Amino acid sequence: MATLDLSKSPETTGPLNFAGMTRGEIAGVLGEAFGLDEKKAKMRATQLWRWIYHYGQTDFSAMTDIAKEMRAGLAERFVVARPEVTERLVSVDGTRKYLIRLGPGVEVECVFIPDVGRAGALCVSSQVGCTLACTFCHTGTQKLVRNLTSAEIVNQVMAVKDDLEEWPSGKEDRRLSNIVFMGMGEPLYNLDNVAKAIDVISDGDGISLSRRRITVSTSGVVPEMHRLGEETAAMLAISLHATNDPLRNELVPINRKYPIAELMEACRNYPGVGNARRITFEYVMLKDVNDSDAEARELVRLLKGVPAKINLIPFNPWPGAPYECSSWERIEGFADILSRAGYASPIRTPRGRDIFAACGQLKSESVKKRASEARKERMGAV
Template identity: 85%
Template sequence: MMTELDLSARPAKAGLQNLAGMTRDEIAGQLRDAFGLDEKKARMRGAQLWRWIYVAGATDFAAMTNISKDMRADLTERFVVARPEVTERLVSVDGTRKYLIRLSPGVEVECVYIPDVGRAGALCVSSQVGCTLACTFCHTGTQKLVRNLTSAEIVNQVMAVKDDLEEWPSGGDDRRLSNIVFMGMGEPLYNLDNVERAIDVISADDGISISRRRITVSTSGVVPEMHRLGAETSAMLAISLHATNDALRDELVPINRKYPIKELMDACRAYPGLSNARRITFEYVMLKGVNDSDAEARALVRLLKGIPAKINLIPFNPWPGAPYECSSWERIEGFADIISRAGYASPIRTPRGRDIFAACGQLKSESVKKRASDARKERMAL
């Protein structure tokens, strides 16, 4: 049974700068500008705040007991350590949690916590409000791009979920959040500056401390930014592939018209750090009668030859008006068997959170539907 809970959080006070989500340098810079501190003192004070924010999870300066009372009072006058407003929290029958986070009036994103994935549990974060890619099997792609998220807005998705999981202080052996996947709303490589800064904060050893090897960034194939992603973040790479030839991929993933499969595969082979220990994950959604034949499976094996890879087979998650159906389980298993016999790991991703529209390709669809319904009721009441 699905449960629906209200988890409204205190947003940042108007006019006060929110330090939560900032990088180490940004915090030091805020202190230097606000209080006229020299660089050394700004960095020292910044390091204290960093540990309270990202290790202890503190949201109140009064709790920061190794900072003088006068400084705490000054900080309270100028800054806050606030979480974004979580306007809705849905819990699936399988334990998946979906959060609707309001960034500003009318601007919202969703993120999803999936238990028992990776070492302990994975959080699927968003990098944009909406999306420009219009992949035809993805409901998120039907929503227009509003804007990129800032690095702080990305980090604060993690912070809000850590609050809900009661996972402070950071870094414990019993953590429930061990992996971050940039597979939510938006194309991360179209917002790489902010994604990179967010990864720096999330992965810092003296903070939230999620290893870069447990952070995966998924792209639909923004080829020019792939090398930079690997060189500057050391994040694991996932490719939203879904087809083995340009004609079909042009239809399913329209960015392929700009960066066709050969260019994409060349960029994969050149990805920094690629090895058997750092394989690329290729995501392949299973669409009945479209891309699920034995011939397509064999073509996929040929396409990935020489690339250390894992293939995630994703049963299509339906949404209202979707033009596709999910392949049968028997067909998916047959497809996986061909890939497995060729020597590739080919796990079939168990759909999670379907009952709350939290599965792959479904993010924000339910919240949009609800807002549209509310708007109709308001018009009828006039």
């Protein structure tokens, strides 16, 4: 039986694209292409890095501190190109959802949410599809196609910065201040590429987003959690949703492999965890499933000794979903129990529901066909 090699990068054709590369990769490519020694290759890479990631420049001819002859040589051999945004939807609340084409038949979604974090947060994807099959999540109904490369993750950020007209980077009044790995896929099943992308996104000479404003959410891939903290210093979020193993086995099937006790031990040992670097526990509110007062009290008991905050997420419906959202009164009652126990427990305001951009609603149609083709078929059937 043929198996899918998720570690294999997608085949590329045409000129090599600098966008998404690390500093070391750019230096290596320049050294090989122009016969530069290590010192000169690093110098040229530093120049290119700033143009690509600080200024967002895609035209080599505009990179004025690089010699004209070098610029011409770069233009002959390379590009600085963004992925194609095949669809851009804007919600009534200002949320923007992007469908990004990465290659033939391969698309992912990412979502920009204004007024979240310091200014606005971008929810990026780390895989095309997902293997986890969480029963409340629309993405979980899409078969995994492959991991995204680090460049494909970075280019989601760059494409959105283009749309927000947020170049050069590092402006005090920036609209994009936070990155959350909460889109399609399980980031810790693609940790090498996620870590590499975080290195690029957080570099102070480029996009320059603080690692403390980058959050990686996991459903509980326990063996990779410590490495995530060691290698990235990113903030950690846990997709929890239940306080006992039988229910979490149903909602988040990976719990059968890494049960709650193991998950909580990994949280206590997460590098750098403390009151200044609390772990966020995400808890989707499902009517008559996990929203009782007893479960709120059990959540308090479970998190004892862990520097934590709890995001209560009203369930966002999608076609064929087997759950309903808890009533607002029930959610507030649940939150009150957590608050009285001393936990920050904000109720996440649903954003982008009208364009299926809310938490748990992302899904592309890469498995069967391009989403744009599917839309054309639906239009033709009207």
